[in-house]
Amino acid sequence: MFESAVARRLVERVTGPVLGPDDDGYAAEVAGFNRIVEHSPAIAVGVRDALEVREVIDFAAEAVIPVAVQGTGHGPSTAAEGTGLLLNTRRMTDVSIDPGARIARAGAGAQWRHVIEAAAAHGLAPLNGSSPLVGVVGYTLGGGLALMSRKYGFAADHVTAIEVVTADARLRIATAEQNEDLFWALRGGKGNFGVVTAIEFGLVPVTQIYGGGLFFPGEAAADVLHGWRSWVETVPDEMSSSLALMRMPDMEPIPEFLRGRLVAHVRVLHLGPADEGERLVKPLREVADAMVDTLAEMPYTRCAEIHNDPTFPIPYHERSVMLRELGDDAAAELLALAGPESGCVDLAVELRHMGGALTRPPAVPNAVDHRDAAFCLSTLALPGPGARPAQVVEGMAAWTTGRRYLNFCAGAEMGALAEEGYGADTYARLRDIKTQYDPDNLFRFNHNIPPRTDA
Template sequence: MTSTLSAKVTGPVLAPYDEGYADEVSAFNLAATHTPQLVVGATSAADVAAAVRYAGDHGLHVSVQSTGHGAESSITSGLLITTKRLDRLTVDPATRTATIGAGQQWGAVVAAAAEHGLLPIAGAASTVGVVGLVTGGGLGPLARSHGVASDYVESFTVVTGAGEIVTASHTDHPDLFWALRGGKWGLGIVTEMVVRLVPLTELYAGTLFFDAADIEPALRAWVSYTESASDQVSTSAAIIRMPPFEAIPEALRGRTLLALRFAYPGAVDEGARLAAPLREAAPVYLDLLGELPAREIAKIHNDPAEPAASQYYGMLLDPIDQDFVGVLLSFFGPTVESPFVVAELRHLGGAAAVDVSGGSAVAGREGSFLLAMIGVRPDLFEKVLPDAAFDVREAVARWARADGNPNFMGLPMTAERLATMWTEGANTRLGEVRWRYDPDAVFTKPA
């Protein structure tokens, strides 16, 4: 089987018994252990197309992976196509666009754009793959001021379920273009995309840390702050239980802290004025908020850069209030034993709530907040974390929304939850597009 496919592609074709298979299928999220029947390390769109056609001819479902940040579950069958070798990256300062291969990560795009005084609107983590973020919408640290990452896509190069290479844009295959901006799954394999960049070199951004005793007043002040916050300000609040690891700075090591993340794409003086109510909310334990070069935007969230095992549970919320804070602290407060290391609230709205001209499939634009819960102990993955997440969902049900965003859905990834992720109209339209471009359901469904 491998020899037949190897004759059709340039990249490696590996079965479970082959040397290099384990490295090829490995995901950034080590909680997932992929064991597909075959893996193809694509080096071009032609490789992807040939692999998809081969899978269709042999009755194999196709999965795709670049970095594997979103690997919430293991791939245990079919053919996996890895795109990490599709690493083209060019920036055109005249048109303020970047052409980005599916194997690139956002940190590289940020660095390349910064050489021209430009910035992509991307996610919080520099190691996240470009395509996975965009096809789910792409909420990042500038969401309220600039919208989501998929709003900035000009075109996609896509391999369909029939193994055809097409361009999806405003004018070519516009139905597929609409779907790929937020529709996430089963639409094709993106091998390259062109995105618009914004002229931005400096931010007023960073993090204010509050020690355990000041978490409650600071968190309550932040929730009040969001009620009238400028649409130019994007913030999030995360209760973090820092492990006692040597790699963690001594000032943070082993502490339970509240991290208030702040990003304002404007002048320092105005940013400081806008951030003043948060600085005055409670004694600041560590002030890492100030002028920040846009090329260092990943420092706002400072997400881990090395692969590790984790479980993620997310939900979308309507406006929250002080009662919500009380409920949240009953699960995640500094004196509570919680199995989660992070409980984060992201303030949404602003530009993220406004769809692009012509529309997109981005889900969750009407949400006011995103609640995320992250656990990292594998011994808690099977029962403790799922049970704890269920209890939180029940407790905050009156603020919860039925819809969500696929990039932040997390576990459990069930058909029932997916059915409410998008509106009924969007679900119907996505189904029509999936059937049109993948009538034989070659691409693996996520549930």
């Protein structure tokens, strides 16, 4: 624990809370959305702007205190504990839109729902993921596999500027023309290079979508999987989809038809007229009799209804691996691991269709290294007896690209796996840039890319 005199120095430098483990409000300040990781730092600080971020980082660097950064806490890995400091950015929720340039600027604590609402007023939409409650910054720094990515690519591909406080407490602007190496590393390298205080990125002209889901009974899982994997080979880039084998607990507020049973859920988003979407999904509707069909035209502001991700904090393990293919053998193995007779207890085993714009390099290169994957396989599992969170992804090892999508890797043991998110050349360059900007690994409570020790 810090000496009181040291802590008082920090209190004098920020307007947000500065809390220790015995203080009221500490537990709420360190808690994130995914409770699988429990942070227990010596001190937690809530910041309100970039100036306060600089003050905190200057304090931490001077006192040699490692720093964790948390906005919403959807993808935690290494816990902040011991003498560490947790910097909470959730109060920095400012969002502005430049409709002429189709550019959004979001503060460090902004969630996608803030951007979706602001952009919709101008007939625009961001490249957000399945949950609008996820933080803009953390999601984008990890690459950002968006609902519309098959048409537009990764969210990181559309970033135009990043405002970041590095380990020397300097506020830097990273763009394609300024601090170019840092700009490359931040877009895909996650939170290893500093505290992002604001991010600017392109929006797309989308107001209406055709989307929703088809829910099939678990006994039809094999037919649905085989039908869906054949179907995705025929669809245009405007069609994005995923297939989840779900086992929801028997509890409210989960819809009754999902509780306590295996359900195959096909999630769909189509960028185009509703009649075209209806024509394209017709083969899916024919693979089996759906229990529930929610496919319809809707405003983009309702995009959360496609996946219906949880809206309340829970603890869950999250694992992922990128697949190069999903042929007959791979599909059979996945069914053996997660199908009706598998004994799998994971909440969800999901395949997201990649391809399209996700395979193409961005206009400004970045550190996102998943452009050769055909599918992203991810799993969610509750902790406790019988939980085997790694079983499915490890069982599919024969068909992987050898890489993980780190945004879908949550849990204390995931922090040491950053190298598995990148190819060898990309990871080597990331380590070089880490060594330049954070040689003492101040930012280490994350999917950590360590600096070189021989620099």
